[in-house]
């Protein structure tokens with residue numbers, strides 16, 4: 001990863017995308033720790049009712065990092081199982097920034113990415129069960145809707161076709 005050039009100012013931006021329940025968050029946490037990178041999960045922005053349109057708020061953060069400036073955003077708080085506005089988080093300019101979540105490798109950021117990583121698990125039922133095991137039975141309906149949405153999103157965005165690496169969960 002460090003051999004590939006930075007494309008977000010001096011920062012190497014790495015996106016970990018793929019369908020819900022595939023293992024993105026788990027993979028991205030390990031990757032960020034190994035690279036000593038800052039990690040931004042898109043669920044700090046997303047809510048059930050707003051799966052991808054929050055993007056300008058993250059883009060504003062990335063644009064500041066590209067200018068070598070720090071940036072602050074308000075995190076979505078999922079600690080009670082539903083989304084509500086949480087605390088502010090400040091991101092400082094960093095050598096490697098990992099952004100993880102559905103739509104993190106979207107077409108509009110492709111030219112700024114040092115690497116796009118696609119995490120997948122083919123069996124959609126298994127992905128749903130893993131996500132429900134993580135978030136609780138109360139989230140099942142939301143996660144089912146979310147998975148239907150992301151199928152369409154990925155088809156239109158063509159995310160996987162742009163991936164530099166594909167990671168297959170088992």
Ligand SMILES: Nc1ncnc2c1ncn2[C@@H]1O[C@H](COP(=O)(O)OP(=O)(O)O)[C@@H](O)[C@H]1O
Pocket residue numbers: 018019020021022023024025026027130131133134169170
């Ligand atoms: N390689 C794996 N094998 C088995 N279970 C996994 C694996 N990676 C993640 N999980 C579990 O599956 C669930 C979903 O993983 P997560 O990383 O939250 O996926 P995503 O961020 O893609 O939705 C979590 O409960 C996690 O502990």
Ligand SMILES: Nc1ccn([C@H]2C[C@H](O)[C@@H](COP(=O)(O)OP(=O)(O)O)O2)c(=O)n1
Pocket residue numbers: 019020021022024025042043046047048078081082100101102103131135139146
């Ligand atoms: N505890 C919870 C409950 C719901 N969510 C919501 C917000 C997420 O973007 C969606 C889908 O989660 P998932 O981790 O599968 O996908 P992302 O990696 O967040 O894109 O679920 C959550 O992330 N955490």
